[in-house]
Amino acid sequence: MAEWICRTLRDGGLEGEHAPALTINDSITCSLGSFVFDHILSQLSSFIDSEKSQSSGIVLVAFSRSPLYYEQLLKSKGYNVSSSTWFKVLDCYTDPLGWKSKLLNSGRIANDSLGSSVTVKLCKNVKDLDELLSLVLHRGKELSVDGKGRFMIAIDSVSEMLRHASVSSVASILSELRSHGQVSSLFWLVHSDLHETRATAALEYISSMKATLVVQPVDGLRGNSASLSLMENNLKRGKFSVHVKRRNGRVRTMVEELYVENSTVNFTPFSTEDEVISQSLVPKVQFNLQLSEKERNDRAKVVLPFEHQGNGKNIQIYDGRKSLNESKGDSEQTCFEKEDSGRGEIIYFRDSDDEMPDSDEDPDDDLDI
Amino acid sequence: MANAPPSNLLDESLGDTSGVGRMILVEDCVETSGAFVVHHLLKRALHPHSSDAVVFLSFSHPFSHYDRVLRKMGCNLSVQRDNKRLLFFDMLALDHLDRDRGKTSEDILIALYGEVQKAVEVSRSYETRHHITVVIDDVSLMEVDANGSSDLVLDFLRYCCSLTAQFGCSLIALNHGDVYSIVDQPNLLLQLEYLADIVIKIEPLATGLAKDVHGQLTVTNRNLRVDSGKSRSRVHNFQFRIKDNSVEYFYPGSKT
DSSP states (O other): OHHHHHHHHHHOOOTTSOOOEEEEEEBTTBOOHHHHHHHHHHHHHHHHHTTOSSSSOEEEEESSSOHHHHHHHHHHTTOOTTSOSSEEEEEOSSOTTSHHHHHHHTTSOOOOOOOOOSOEEEOSOTTOHHHHHHHHHHHHHHTSSSSOOOEEEEESOHHHHHHHSOHHHHHHHHHHHHHOTTEEEEEEEEEGGGSOHHHHHHHHHTOSEEEEEEOOOOOSOOSHHHHHHHHHHHTTEEEEEEEEEOTTSOEEEEEEEEEEETTEEEEEEOOOOHHHHHHHHSOOOSSOSSOOHHHHHHHHHOBOOOSOOSSSOOOOOOOGGGHHHHHHHHHHHHHHHHHTTTOOBOOOOOOOTTSOTTOOOOTTTTOOO | OOSSOOOSHHHHHHOOOOSSOOEEEEEEOSSSOOHHHHHHHHHHHTOTTOOOEEEEEESSSOHHHHHHHHHHTTOOHHHHHHTTSEEEEETTSTTGGGTTSSOOHHHHHHHHHHHHHHHHHHHHHSTTOOOEEEEEEOHHHHHHHTTTOHHHHHHHHHHHHHHHHHHOOEEEEEEESGGGTTOOSSOHHHHHHHHOSEEEEEEOOTTOOOSSOOEEEEEEEOOOOGGGSSOOOEEEEEEEEEOSSOEEEEOTTOOO
């Protein structure tokens, strides 16, 4: 399913439609969103690198991590981005508010080396979203020779944008990017617990896909050590649920399991571990609360003491007085029991003729106590 | 830092701090102060075997306080300050950064950031100094200093974090968990937790006060860097007892 998302982003939108957009939501209890972001970024890089994609490059708007980080990330995946022409970074991390350039101008600090060889453009005032928008589009146009090719946009923290600007202005710049003719697709990460619901809802409206990372529910764990292992589990695992909005308004929901190992993300089909949990939920006692397979079979074989067994035979009402006449039949029955010893039986003698055959009625009902 | 062998559970849980810079958030509450963790990390950074330098921004205590505490732990801060291994900014001193000349909080913080970056640059100019640690004690008082603007404080911390990427510094920040409990969003503490690579949480025991256990520490190592080789997110939990000149760390239940 994560593959499916990447393919959708790779294929881009149709002519005259808004570009597909993906929101990745996470929260502090399951903060694996950055891993998912990195995963999608490197997947899309591989598509572009092998020229399988509609777009000719990626513009990365880096708010929460340095351009150097992304360079190393893509290098570790085997793409040399420093010489590539398909990867551009707009750096909103190093100097988002222009403090450094202010200090540099007044001569109070000197060194301004970034240590990154990717072609980086600094954004020095992230509060001015119009400027940010034009910078992003400008970077995108640099990606193709004639300036008309399509490109993808990745924003690594919309939370940071929302800290500096209002919800409406952030939403407007995002939808403007989405409707821009040259943008083939875009995706962004947002920490949903940092914002009000209206902000996350607004972002959801302007995206065609929403991936939410939630803690995998694990029941039956109690105590301090259990909560500790649960915390550790949440640092590595999560439930990756995706809502996809189709053009006609239909919403499709998919769920996968996510596991991070050695900084790489693995997706596996979601398996409900209900059975394991229900087993572990049964309290540990000295006697058996559940039947084994053999016990269950034996129980099914027991013939209940209904005089009418429903097998077409006449009702044989046992009456103590008839014992002599029935002795032959009794011996037959004992023979039958011997040949099928696995069969259980409950023997019941009816008190008197007053009692109706197979009745549930309380024999002492008429007693006035 | 790299050369000092791990000596206790806290050091073990922090792992190898050499190399790339990280941000460590120390989160305490009013019942159990996290000052001892800051002292420990400070002492560790100034260990004679290491070649690290420390830039210390103090909003809560004057230099003499830390000097006395660290001296008991066997580390002479005055000497380290004279060696220029410790750069101490006493933010309580009123004349610092010309704050009386009608400047806004933003100007003051920008100027402070300039001082920090300059200090980092100066420290790097020494051949022997490889690693610089910036310590902030504490963030909530910094917020008070910035007239309650948590956004501004966050901007400042973000800039400090950008130093970790640019110069490979480490950042250690102390913050109080309980002063934000009723504040609505956006929550500074949550933002800091997103920023941090390692969160050290200091809490009292859930069962109440005990004579020989003073509280518990939970160290969450999120380890988000790609180049860390084996990325092992780990959570450690242990208890501590503060003694006169040292702190004892032990696993729950192992204390007789």
